[in-house]
Amino acid sequence: xxxxxxxxxxxxxxxxxxxxxxxxxxxxxxxxxxxxxxxxxxxxxxxxxxxxxxxxxxxxxxxxxxxxxxxxxxxxxxxxxxxxxxxxxxxxxxxxxxxxxxxxxxxxxxxxxxxxxxxxxxxxxxxxxxxxxxxxxxxxxxxxxxxxxxxxxxxxxxxxxxxxxxxxxxxxxxxxxxxxxxxxxxxxxxxxxxxxxxxxxxxxxxxxxxxxxxxxxxxxxxxxxxxxxxxxxxxxxxxxxxxxxxxxxxxxxxxxxxxxxxxxxxxxxxxxxxxxxxxxxxxxxxxxxxxxxxxxxxxxxxxxxxxxxxxxxxxxxxxxxxxxxxxxxxxxxxxxxxxxxxxxxxxxxxxxxxxxxxxxxxxxxxxxxxxxxxxxxxxxxxxxxxxxxxxxxxxxxxxxxxxxxxxxxxxxxxxxxxxxxxxxxxxxxxxxxxxxxxxxxxxxxxxxxxxxxxxxxxxxxxxxxxxxxxxxxxxxxxxxxxx
Amino acid sequence: xxxxxxxxxxxxxxxxxxxxxxxxxxxxxxxxxxxxxxxxxxxxxxxxxxxxxxxxxxxxxxxxxxxxxxxxxxxxxxxxxxxxxxxxxxxxxxxxxxxxxxxxxxxxxxxxxxxxxxxxxxxxxxxxxxxxxxxxxxxxxxxxxxxxxxxxxxxxxxxxxxxxxxxxxxxxxxxxxxxxxxxxxxxxxxxxxxxxxxxxxxxxxxxxxxxxxxxxxxxxxxxxxxxxxxxxxxxxxxxxxxxxxxxxxxxxxxxxxxxxxxxxxxxxxxxxxxxxxxxxxxxxxxxxxxxxxxxxxxxxxxxxxxxxxxxxxxxxxxxxxxxxxxxxxxxxxxxxxxxxxxxxxxxxxxxxxxxxxxxxxxxxxxxxxxxxxxxxxxxxxxxxxxxxxxxxxxxxxxxxxxxxxxxxxxxxxxxxxxxxxxxxxxxxxxxxxxxxxxxxxxxxxxxxxxxxxxxxxxxxxxxxxxxxxxxxxxxxxxxxx
Numbered sequence: 001x002x003x004x005x006x007x008x009x010x011x012x013x014x015x016x017x018x019x020x021x022x023x024x025x026x027x028x029x030x031x032x033x034x035x036x037x038x039x040x041x042x043x044x045x046x047x048x049x050x051x052x053x054x055x056x057x058x059x060x061x062x063x064x065x066x067x068x069x070x071x072x073x074x075x076x077x078x079x080x081x082x083x084x085x086x087x088x089x090x091x092x093x094x095x096x097x098x099x100x101x102x103x104x105x106x107x108x109x110x111x112x113x114x115x116x117x118x119x120x121x122x123x124x125x126x127x128x129x130x131x132x133x134x135x136x137x138x139x140x141x142x143x144x145x146x147x148x149x150x151x152x153x154x155x156x157x158x159x160x161x162x163x164x165x166x167x168x169x170x171x172x173x174x175x176x177x178x179x180x181x182x183x184x185x186x187x188x189x190x191x192x193x194x195x196x197x198x199x200x201x202x203x204x205x206x207x208x209x210x211x212x213x214x215x216x217x218x219x220x221x222x223x224x225x226x227x228x229x230x231x232x233x234x235x236x237x238x239x240x241x242x243x244x245x246x247x248x249x250x251x252x253x254x255x256x257x258x259x260x261x262x263x264x265x266x267x268x269x270x271x272x273x274x275x276x277x278x279x280x281x282x283x284x285x286x287x288x289x290x291x292x293x294x295x296x297x298x299x300x301x302x303x304x305x306x307x308x309x310x311x312x313x314x315x316x317x318x319x320x321x322x323x324x325x326x327x328x329x330x331x332x333x334x335x336x337x338x339x340x341x342x343x344x345x346x347x348x349x350x351x352x353x354x355x356x357x358x359x360x361x362x363x364x365x366x367x368x369x370x371x372x373x374x375x376x377x378x379x380x381x382x383x384x385x386x387x388x389x390x391x392x393x394x395x396x397x398x399x400x401x402x403x404x405x406x407x408x409x410x411x412x413x414x415x416x417x418x419x420x421x422x423x424x425x426x427x428x429x430x431x432x433x434x435x436x437x438x439x440x441x442x443x444x445x446x447x448x449x450x451x452x453x454x455x456x457x458x459x460x461x462x463x464x465x466x467x468x469x470x471x472x473x474x475x476x477x478x479x480x481x482x483x
Numbered sequence: 484x485x486x487x488x489x490x491x492x493x494x495x496x497x498x499x500x501x502x503x504x505x506x507x508x509x510x511x512x513x514x515x516x517x518x519x520x521x522x523x524x525x526x527x528x529x530x531x532x533x534x535x536x537x538x539x540x541x542x543x544x545x546x547x548x549x550x551x552x553x554x555x556x557x558x559x560x561x562x563x564x565x566x567x568x569x570x571x572x573x574x575x576x577x578x579x580x581x582x583x584x585x586x587x588x589x590x591x592x593x594x595x596x597x598x599x600x601x602x603x604x605x606x607x608x609x610x611x612x613x614x615x616x617x618x619x620x621x622x623x624x625x626x627x628x629x630x631x632x633x634x635x636x637x638x639x640x641x642x643x644x645x646x647x648x649x650x651x652x653x654x655x656x657x658x659x660x661x662x663x664x665x666x667x668x669x670x671x672x673x674x675x676x677x678x679x680x681x682x683x684x685x686x687x688x689x690x691x692x693x694x695x696x697x698x699x700x701x702x703x704x705x706x707x708x709x710x711x712x713x714x715x716x717x718x719x720x721x722x723x724x725x726x727x728x729x730x731x732x733x734x735x736x737x738x739x740x741x742x743x744x745x746x747x748x749x750x751x752x753x754x755x756x757x758x759x760x761x762x763x764x765x766x767x768x769x770x771x772x773x774x775x776x777x778x779x780x781x782x783x784x785x786x787x788x789x790x791x792x793x794x795x796x797x798x799x800x801x802x803x804x805x806x807x808x809x810x811x812x813x814x815x816x817x818x819x820x821x822x823x824x825x826x827x828x829x830x831x832x833x834x835x836x837x838x839x840x841x842x843x844x845x846x847x848x849x850x851x852x853x854x855x856x857x858x859x860x861x862x863x864x865x866x867x868x869x870x871x872x873x874x875x876x877x878x879x880x881x882x883x884x885x886x887x888x889x890x891x892x893x894x895x896x897x898x899x900x901x902x903x904x905x906x907x908x909x910x911x912x913x914x915x916x917x918x919x920x921x922x923x924x925x926x927x928x929x930x931x932x933x934x935x936x937x938x939x940x941x942x943x944x945x946x947x948x949x950x951x952x953x954x955x956x957x958x959x960x961x962x963x964x
Contacts, residue, residue, distance in 0.1 A: 082530040095529070102523050104530060201530040208763035237534045237765050314760055318564050321573030322527045326629075338568060338627075365564075365758035374760060 003028045004164035005480070008073055008221045011167060015062055015072050022062060022072030026055040026116050029074045033118065033165050036483055039146060041138040042160040044079050045087050046119035058114040069224045071114030076166035078157050079120040080127055081212065082201035083107055086117075090203050091135035092125045094323050094330045094349030104201020105236065106170060106212055106229045113228050118166050121156030125351045126320065127172060127205040129153050130180055130423055133410060134353045141410070143185060143481035144449055148407040151181030157215045158185040163483045168216035168225055172202055174209045175308050176402070176427025179439035182215050183402035183452020186441045186478060188469060189215040190222040193460050194434035195240035197226075198233030204319040206312035207238075209431040219440060219469035223247035226462060242460055250467035256290030258468065261395035265301040266426060272405045278443030278451040279401045282472060286399070289471060296391045296398075300383045301429065305421055307384070308428035309357075310364045310377035317361030323349065356417060381432050388433045392458050397468050401426050402439040402452035426454065436462045440469045441478055448479065487687035487725065489718045490695050491653050492645035493710075494682040495660055496638050497670040498614060499542045505613050505637035506533030506576065506765075513676050517630045525635035527571030532764050535560075539637035540583065540768060542669040543611040544778050546639055547584025549667040549785055550606050550660070556770045558583045560611075560762040565755050568629050569616040577640075579759045582610035583768070589643075589663065593655035604656050605644040614638045639669075645684065645695065650711040650718075657681055657707055665811045666785045680705045685717040687725065696721070697731040701738045701745055713738040717745055789814060797827035806835050812849045813838075819856035824864045833863050837880050846884070853887030862890035869950045875899040903949050908957050911948070915940050916961060926962060937962075 003025060006014075014020045030048050037043050051074065058072035077083060080090045082100040084107070089095045103111070110117070122138035124131065132140040132155025140155045142148040143163035150159035154171030158181035161169050171178040173191035182189025190213045197212045204210060214225035226247045233239045262283055267276050287293055325331035325345030332348050335341030350358070364373035391398060404423055430437040435456055442453040457465035504511045507524035524531040547554055561579040587606030592599065616634040620627045641660060647653045661672040661679055672679045686698035699721070701713045716738075721731050735754075736745040784792070786808050793804035807814045813834065820830045838859075841847045862883065866876035871894050879893045894900045916923050919940060925933045941954050 080530075088529070090529075098529065100523075100528070100530070102528070102531075200532050203529040204764075206763075235534060236532050238532075238763075315763055318562050318574050318758070318760070321564060321566065322529070322571060324566065324568075324573060326568055327526065327571060328528070339566075342566060362758060365760050367756050367758075370758075370760075 002164070004032050004167075006167075007217050008069070008167055008224050011073060012067075012069060016067060018062075022055040022058040022116065023052060025072060026051050026074050026118070029118055029164075029166055032163075036163060037165060040141055040143060040159055040163055040165070040483060042121050042140045042150075042156040042163070042165060043076070043119045044089055044091065044122050044135075044137050044156070047086055047117060048119075050086070051116050051118050054111075054114075054116040058116060061114050068113050068228075070110065070228050072116060073167050074116045074118045075110065076118050076121045076157060076160045076169040077107070078123055078154050078169065078171050080123060080172060080203040080205075081106060081170060082203065083117070083120065086120065088120065088203070089137065090126045091123045091137055092349065092351065092354070093136045094346075095203075095328075096136070096330065098328055100201070102201065104212075105198035105233045107201065109229050109231075115228070121160050121169060123156055124153035124177075125354050126203070126316070127153040127174055127177055127210075128316070128353050128357050130176065130420060131410075132156060132159075132181070134351055136351060139410070142407045142449075143483040145407070145447075146483065147409055148449070149184065149410055151184030151403070151407060153177040153181070154189070154215060155181045155184075158182050158187055158189065161185070161187045161215050161217060162481050168214055168221050170212055170225075170229070171215045172205075172210055172212050173431065174205045174211075174312060175424050175431050178213045178215055179427050179430075179437055179452070179454055180403050180424070182439045183441070183450065183454075184407035186450030186481060187215055187217060188219050188222055188438065188440045188473070189213065190219070190226060190438045190462065190466070191430060191436060192226060192230065192462055193240075193436045194431070195238055195242075196230050196244075196436070196460070196462070198231070198236040198239045200233055200235040204315075206315040207319060208315060209308075209312055211431070218473055219438060219466045220248060220251055222438065223251065223462075223466045240460075245463055247463050247466055250463045251470045253467055254290070255286065255468060255471045258286075258291045258397065258464075259294050259395040260286055260291050260468070261294045261296045261391050261398045263296045263298045263301075263391065263398060263400065265298050266400035270404055270422070270425070271401055274445045275401050275403070275405060275451050278445075279399065279453045282442040282453050283399055285472065285475075286468070294395045296394065298384075298387050298391065298429070300380060300387055301425065303380050304384060304429045304432065305425050307377040307380035308424065308432060309360065309421055310373050311381065311432070313357040313361035314364045314374050314377075315361070317358045317365065320350075320354065320358055325349065353417070384429050385433045388429070388435065396458075397465055398456040400454045400456065402454045403427070406445050406447075406449035406451055430454070430456055435459060436465055438462075438465045438469045440473055441476070442472065444479055450479075486690065487718070487722050488690055489648050489714070490645045490686045490688060490698070491647035491649075491714060492684040492698075493641075493643045493647070493653060493656060494684075495641040495657060496680050496682075497546070497641065497660075497664055497672065498678040499539050499637040499639060499669050500671055501536055501538045501542060501637055503536060504635035505536045505539045505611070506635055509635065511636045513673075513678070515632050517628075518632065521631040521634060525571075526631050527573075533576060533762075535765050535768075536637065539611060541778055542637070543583045543609060543639045544770075544775070545667045545782055546641070546664055546669050547587065547609050548779050548782055549663040550584070550587035550589050550609065550641070552584035552587035552606055552609060554584055554770065554775055555581055556775070557581065558768040560765045560768075561759045562762050563612075563757045563759055565757060567615070568627065569618050569634070571616065571629075571631060571634060575613060575615065576762050576765065577612035578610035582608040584609035589656060589659055591652060591655040591659050593651045595649065595651050602646070602652060604646045604652075607642045607644050609639050609641050612638050612640060645686075650714040653683065653714055654707050654711045657710060662786055662809065662811065666783060666789070668783050674706050677705055681710055683710060683713055683717075685714055685721070686731070687718060687721045696725075697733050699731065699733065699745070700735045702735060704738060709738060709740055712740075712743050713745060716743060720745065793827070793831075797821070797831070799827060799831050803831050803835055806839070807831060810849055816852075816856050816859075820860040820863070823857040824860035826863065826867060829863045829867050830860060833859065833880075837877060838884075841884055853885065854883045858883060858888075858890055865890060865894065869903075870894070870901055871899050872901065872950055898946065901949050903953065905949075905953075905957075908945060908949055908953060909961075911944050912941055912954070912957055912961050915944055923962070934962075
C-alpha cells in the first residue's frame with residue numbers, strides 16, 4: 001500500500017493503531033519529495049530535519065493516547081504563510097532570504113495539534129496569478145501532465161497534494177487561489193468564509209479578500225484541517241467571533257431535498273464545453289441523490305473580474321508598499337538617496353505581474369480616478385453581494401464550474417494578462433461576497449485532465465458545502481495523477 | 484501696507500495617553516531605548532495585522548465630547564499611502580471621510596491690544612490615527628537611523644474651521660485645546676516631548692474680498708511661541724507679496740525657529756497623492772447610544788465645570804477660579820489641599836498669591852514641588868487659626884518649597900509657633916514697658932506716634948508666643964492703666 005496516497009482519516013487510524021510511526025510517515029513523504037519534486041518543483045523549502053523532530057514529538061503524544069486529528073500528519077504550507085525561523089519568500093526575489101521571527105496564527109494552531117510541516121511550497125509571486133509560473137523560484141508543474149500548469153496561486157500546495165508529496169496543504173485564496181489549482185490538479189480545496197480563519201501571518205495580497213484554507217485529497221480532509229485552523233484570533237480584527245462548528249458534522253448526511261442553484265451566467269460562453277458538461281453531469285447526479293436543482297441568475301457576473309482586479313490591485317498596491325528594502329527583503333546595491341534606493345530595490349525585487357498589479361492599483365486609487373475605478377468597483381461589490389443574498393433565499397448551495405478550462409500548457413496565456421484575468425470569472429465573486437466555496441473534481445477531459453466544480457455556500461455555512469462535496473466524492477472514482 | 488484680514492485654520496495633533504499603542508500591545512510611553520518599544524506589528528513586518536485599541540477610540544471620543552463635537556456612530560479607518568522611512572508599512576492608518584468626531588466648538592479667551600476678547604472656534608473634525616517613527620540622521624557616518632518606538636502611538640488630529648484671524652487667537656486656541664485634553668485625561672500635552680503639535684494654515688484677504696486668499700501651510704510647529712511667530716511672519720510675508728502685486732503660492736512651508744521665517748518646502752503640484760482608501764484590516768467602528776453615553780459619563784470634570792464649582796460651591800471669585808483652572812496641575816493641587824483643609828478661599832489665596840509668586844519668579848515650576856498638598860493645607864490652616872502669624876507663614880512656605888518638610892516642624896524649629904501664653908505676654912510687656920520708661924512717658928503725654936515703637940519692641944520680644952493682635956490688645960490695656 002502506498003502510504004502517501006492515503007487520506008487523513010486512514011493515516012490517523014494507522015498512526016493510532018501503531019501500524020506506522022509518525023516518523024515513518026513523515027519519511028515516506030520526504031522520500032517521495034526527494035524522488036519526484038525535481039520534476040514537479042512544488043517545494044521552495046523542505047524542512048526535513050524539523051519535520052522529523054516534529055514527528056518524534058507527535059509520536060510521544062500518540063503514545064500517550066492524546067493525539068488529536070492532525071497529530072503526526074505531514075503537511076505542506078504555502079510560502080506566504082509566516083513560519084517562525086523558516087524562510088517565507090512569497091515566491092518573490094523581494095523576500096528571497098526573509099525569515100520571520102513569528103508564526104502565523106494558523107501555524108501555531110497546527111503546531112499545537114502536533115501536525116508536521118514538511119516545508120514551504122511554491123505559488124505565484126505574492127499570490128498574484130493563476131498558474132504558479134510567476135514564482136521567482138519554483139514554477140510548479142501539473143502532476144497530471146508536467147507540460148501543464150498546476151493553476152495558482154496555490155499551485156505548489158495543490159500539486160504537492162495531488163502528487164502525494166504531503167497528506168494535505170494550506171493555501172490561500174484571494175480570487176480563487178485555492179479552488180482553481182485544486183481543480184487543475186484534481187484535488188479538493190476549500191476557501192472558508194472571510195473571517196473564519198485568522199489572517200495573522202499571511203503575507204497580505206488583498207486584505208479584504210484573502211483567506212487561508214486547506215487543499216486535500218477529500219472534502220472530509222479539508223473539514224478536518226478547517227476544524228484545526230478556524231476560530232477567532234485577537235491578532236486579527238477581521239476574524240470572526242462566531243461559534244466554530246464541527247465541520248465534519250454533516251458529512252454522510254443525506255442531501256435529499258438540498259436546493260442547489262445553478263446560475264446560468266456561470267455556464268455561458270467562455271466556459272469550455274467539456275467543463276460545462278462535466279459540471280452539469282454532476283448537477284444531474286445530485287438530482288439523482290434527491291437534491292433539487294434551482295435555476296437562477298447573477299447579472300453582475302460580467303463585471304466581476306473588473307471589479308475584483310480593481311479592488312485586489314488597489315489593496316495590493318498599498319500592502320506591498322512596505323517592501324522597500326529598508327527593514328528586510330531585497331535591497332538594491334544602487335541608489336544615492338532614499339527614493340532611488342527604494343525604487344531600485346522594488347524594480348529589482350518584484351516580478352512583472354506584481355509590478356503590473358501595483359501600477360493598476362495605484363492608478364485606481366489616484367485622485368481624479370478613484371471614483372471612476374475603485375469607487376465603482378466597491379459599488380459592484382455591493383451589487384454582487386446583494387445578488388448572492390437574493391439567490392440564497394431560494395437555495396442552500398450554488399454549483400458552478402471552478403475554472404472555464406482545464407489546466408493549460410506552461411507557456412500558454414502568460415503573455416496575455418487580460419485573458420489570464422478573465423479565467424478567474426468563476427471564482428472571484430465568492431471572495432467579493434466573503435462566502436465559503438469548495439472545489440472538487442467532477443470529471444476528466446478527453447486528455448485525462450481533471451475538471452473541477454465549485455460549491456458555494458451561505459456565509460458561515462462551510463459544513464453544508466463540505467457535506468455536498470463529500471456526497472459527490474463518495475461515489476466518484478478519482479484517477480490518480482500520472483506522476 | 485494696506486489692511487488685510489488674516490484667515491487661520493489649525494490642525495492640532497495630540498498623542499493619546501493610552502498605555503499601549505493604537506494597533507498593537509507595545510508600550511506607548513515616551514522615550515525608552517531605541518527600538519525597544521516595537522513589535523512585528525508596529526514595525527510593519529510582513530503578514531502582521533493591526534488590531535484597534537478600544538481605549539484609544541474611547542479617548543478620541545472623549546476629546547470630541549470635551550470639544551462639543553457630534554460623535555459619528557459609524558466611523559471608518561482609511562489608509563494614507565506614502566513612502567517614508569519613518570513609516571514602516573508605507574501607509575498611515577488614519578480616517579478620511581467618516582472620522583470619529585465632527586462639528587465641535589471651542590470657546591477661547593484672549594487679549595488683543597490690552598482688551599479681553601472671546602470667540603468661538605468651530606471644530607470641523609477630530610479623527611484617530613497612528614504616529615510615525617523618528618529618524619535620526621548621523622551626518623558624521625552618513626547614515627540615517629530609524630527609531631520605531633513612536634510608531635503606532637495613538638494620535639488625534641483636531642481640525643478647525645478657518646475661524647481665527649490672529650496669532651493671539653491661534654495661540655489661545657492651542658492653549659485651550661491643551662487644557663481641554665488634559666482635563667479630559669486623554670493627553671498630557673507636553674509640547675517639548677512632541678505630545679501635542681500643530682499644522683497652521685494661513686491666508687489673507689482684503690475686507691472687500693468675498694473669497695479666501697490662497698493659503699500656505701506650516702507643518703509640525705511644536706511650541707505655542709513658534710505657532711505665533713510662524714503666523715505673524717506668514718501674514719507679513721503674504722501681505723508684502725500682495726502689496727507688490729504678486730500672488731501667494733499654495734504650498735507647504737517650513738518654519739525656521741532660529742530665523743523666525745518660513746521657507747517654501749513643497750508646492751501644490753508636488754503635493755503627495757495619498758491614495759486614501761478604506762483600511763480593510765480594521766472593522767468599522769459602530770457605537771450604540773448606550774456606549775456613547777457611557778463614555779460621556781466617564782468624562783472627568785472639564786475646565787468650565789470646575790470654574791463653576793469653584794465659584795458656586797467655594798465662593799471663589801471668577802478671576803481666582805480661572806487662574807487656578809488654567810493650570811490643571813495647580814488646580815488638582817488646590818483640590819487636594821481643600822480636601823485636607825476645607826477652607827477653599829484661604830487655600831486659593833495662598834496658592835494664587837505665594838505659590839504663584841514663587842512660580843512666576845521662576846523659583847518653582849508648577850510640576851516640581853517639594854511639599855504635598857496636605858502640607859500646604861496644614862500651613863494655611865495654621866495661619867488661619869493663628870498658630871503662626873501670616874507673615875511667618877510666608878517664611879515657613881519658603882522653607883517648605885525649597886527643602887520640603889512639615890510646616891509644623893519648620894515652625895517649631897524656627898520658634899515661630901504661637902503658644903498664646905497670656906501670662907507670659909503680660910509679663911514680657913511689663914518688662915518692655917519697664918525698659919522703655921521714656922517712651923511710655925511720651926505716649927502718656929499724648930505722643931501717640933510712639934505706640935508703634937513700643938509695639939515693635941513687644942512684638943520682637945514675643946516672637947512665637949502670640950499674634951500681633953493679642954500683643955496690641957494687651958499693650959493698649961497696659962498703657963491705659
